[in-house]
Amino acid sequence: MKPDQHTLPRRRLLQLAAAAPFLQALPAPAQPAFARVRPGAPGWPAEAEWKALGEQVHGTLIKVQSPWPACRATPTAAACQQLFQSAKNPWFLGDEVAMTQTLGWIDAWTSSPSVYAVAARNAQDVAAAVNFARQHRLRLVVKGGGHSYQGTSNAPDSLLVWTRKMNAITMHDAFVAAGCSGTAPVRAVSIGAGAVWAQAYDAVTTRAGGYVQGGGCMTVGVAGLIQSGGFGSFSKAFGLAAASLLEAEVVTADGQVRIANACQNADLFWGLKGGGGGSLGVVTRVTLRVHPLPENFGAVNFTVHAKSPAAFRRLVGLAIDHYADRLMNPHWGEQMRFRPGDELSVSMVFQGLGWSEARAVWKPFFDAIDAASQDFSIDFSPLKIVSTSARDFFAPTLVKRTLGFIKRDDRPGAPEGNVFWPGDQGQAGQVLHAYQSTWMPASLLQAxxxxxxxxxxxxxxxxxxxxxxxxxxLAGAPPQALAAARDTAINPAAIAAFALAISGANEQPAYPGVAGHEPHPAQARQSAQAVARCRDALRKVVPNAGSYVSESDYFEQDWQHAFWGPNYERLRAVKARYDPEGLFFVHHGVGSEAWSEDGFTRRSA
Structure with a gap:
């Protein structure tokens, strides 16, 4: 007799039921990791698709050509020699789509251009590039000023959004952020994402008689500095650059052009104020508060040599005592350098004081040095204390150029306003060996x-x-500047710090594979060890230190805490809302722990 036709199915059901607990315990089939597409791989856009993008952005798509292969092939050629000479001009580097201001970091990264770049003219061009990158799974990079020490404004095999040409600047006598009709109008300035601070200071200070808090280095990009928090020479008076942000236009990962301010997209607005550039969206325009301009700006420059290590330890004490007693206030900014060889170098600036007032502030220190001539000698710059009209401070006047206080872009036909401070030229074309920064709490100045x-x-x-x-x-800044800084994403350690301690090492323009111009890895590693020992000595008094995201160690392990402290989880929430798939990636940026080091492969949870 044949078995009942329902018997086999019934037995199969019983077998499956008995096995069910074990089947549920088996791991789910592994899902392939999400990976971005590289040139030559399946999924890389066809030429017709690139052509369509070029048409959409009205001819601003560039096939990027690196100058380095030709230099490797003929390192003694005139063009190669000129390239290394030009690499000391920060304006040249900023105007070249394939270049970055820093050429690399030994054992970390080397400046490598994207395959294509959109030289964006407006937010719509940026949105087109963002949509194209998202739809084709491309690695996306954003570059404005290109000053990232950690290499975040370049990546090989990527599509670059280059904002350099978006540099329009508009003054507002009575600005009210969109949707904030109940707030009082303020003087403000709107600045395109590709502008640098020399252009901003020229428009706001030299031409309009106001002050906008920005970077000390005049070729740093405006939008990038705002997103990192932003310190300039006069931060002790005017606070963080990010704290002056009133409104931002930003393209998010979905290709939408959004307005972010205190009244709309407020969480994104907060995140852009110090959350780091390139992680939350592409900022295309910022509007910043314009402050009243002080009557005077000035500078103090000199070097003291101690004649023994014991004398140098005394000199350190004199310098710190003088700072704590007379300089930790809104009038003073910039730095003191304590150098091997028992040397103290002072390069400070002041605002709101005249020459005689600044001289009176320093007289006790100079008297103490003069009284111990057996231990110290002092060298002054041609003018140890200078004071000028604040409105003329950033202007490229002939007198300042003649005295060496300011330098100009030396390319033929370069605009008159293409200027930079001579001290910043060392950063142009550098190859970093090491870089460390530590917030130094003001409590260390207590007796x-x-x-x-x-x-x-x-x-x-x-x-x-x-x-x-x-x-x-920001310790020593006015209460309103401190309150505004607390409403940013920056590590609160910056607000309680009297200074940021920085130690670093670099070499001048070099590039791998270019004979006669190659970097020096062995020397770099020795320098890195010395800088690490320097950092370790400081962190004996600051054991749980924070660090400034724009000036920090590429190899920082606890970067989330170091850069943002208790604000990091809130930043992660903003990232999850506006970029849930992680289109925007930068090294040690918000959410980057979910990706491989190069940003091409999402790590499994």
Whole structure:
């Protein structure tokens, strides 16, 4: 007799039921990791698709050509020699789509251009590039000023959004952010994402008699500095550059052009104020508060040599005492450098004081040095204390150029306003060996802790130079500047710090594979070890230090805490809302822990 026709199905059901608990315990089939597409791989856009993008952005799509292969092939050619000479001009580097201001970091990254770039003219061009990258799974990079030490404004095998041409600047006598009709109008300036601070200062200070808080380096990009928090020479008076942000136009990962301010997209607005560039969207325009301009700006420059290590330790104490007693206030900014060889170099600026007032502030320090001539000698610049009209401070006047206080873009036909401070030229074309920064809390200046601080600075200087950037710590700033800084994403350690301590090492323009111009890895690693010992000496008095995202160690392990402290989880929430798929990636940026080091492959959860 044949079995019942329902018997086999019934038995199969019983077998499946018995096996069900074990089947549920088996792991789900592994899902392939999401990977972005590289040239030559399946999915890389066809030429017709690139052509369509070019038409959509009205001819601003560029097939990027690196100058380095030709230089490798003929390193002694005139063109190659000129390239290395031009790499000391920050304006040249900024105007070249294939270049970055820093050429690399030994054992970390090398400046490598994108395959294509959209030289965006407006937010719609940016949106087209963002949509194209998202739809084709491309690695997307954003470059404005191109000053990233950590290489975040370049990546090989990528599509670049290049904002350099978006540099329009518009003054507003009575600005009210969109949707904020109940707020009082303020003087403000709207600045395109591709503008640099020399252009902003020319428009706001030299031409319009106001002040906008921006970067100390005049070729740094405006939008990038705002997104990192933003310190300039006069931050002790006017606060963070990010805290002056009133409104931003930004393209998010879905290709939408959004307005972010305190009244709409407020969470994104907060994240853009110090959350780091390139992680939350592409900022295309910022509108910043314009402050009243002080009557005077000025500078103090000199170097003191100690004649023994013991004398240098005394000098460290004199310098720190003088800072704590007379300089930790809104008038003063910039830095003191404690260098190997028992040398103190002072390069400080002041605002709201005249020449005689600034001289009176420094007289006790100079008297103490003069009274100990057996231990110290002092060298002055041609003018140790200078004061000028604040409105003329950034202007490229003939007198300032003649005295060497300011330098100009030396390319034929370069605009008159293409200027930079001579001290910033060392950054142009550099190859980094190491870079460390540490927020130094103001509590270290208290009487019971000051000796330990001075001991740490002295110990650090035995290994490498260390600079105290007083304008990059907000302790001593007015209450309104501190309150505004607390409403940004920056690590709150910056608000409680009297300075940012920086130690670094670099070499001048070099590039791998170019004979006669190659970097020096062995020397770099020795320098990195010395800088690490310098940092370790400081962190004996600051064990849980924070660090400034724009000036920090590429290899920082606890970067989330170092850069943003308790604000990081809130930033992650903003990232999840506006870029849930992680289109925007930068090294040690918000959400980057979900990706491989190169940003091409999403890590499994």
């Amino acid at each position: 019971d802790q000051r000796a330990a601080l001075c001991d740490a600075l002295f110990a650090a200087s035995r290994h490498a130079g260390v600079s105290l950037h007083f304008n990059k710590g």
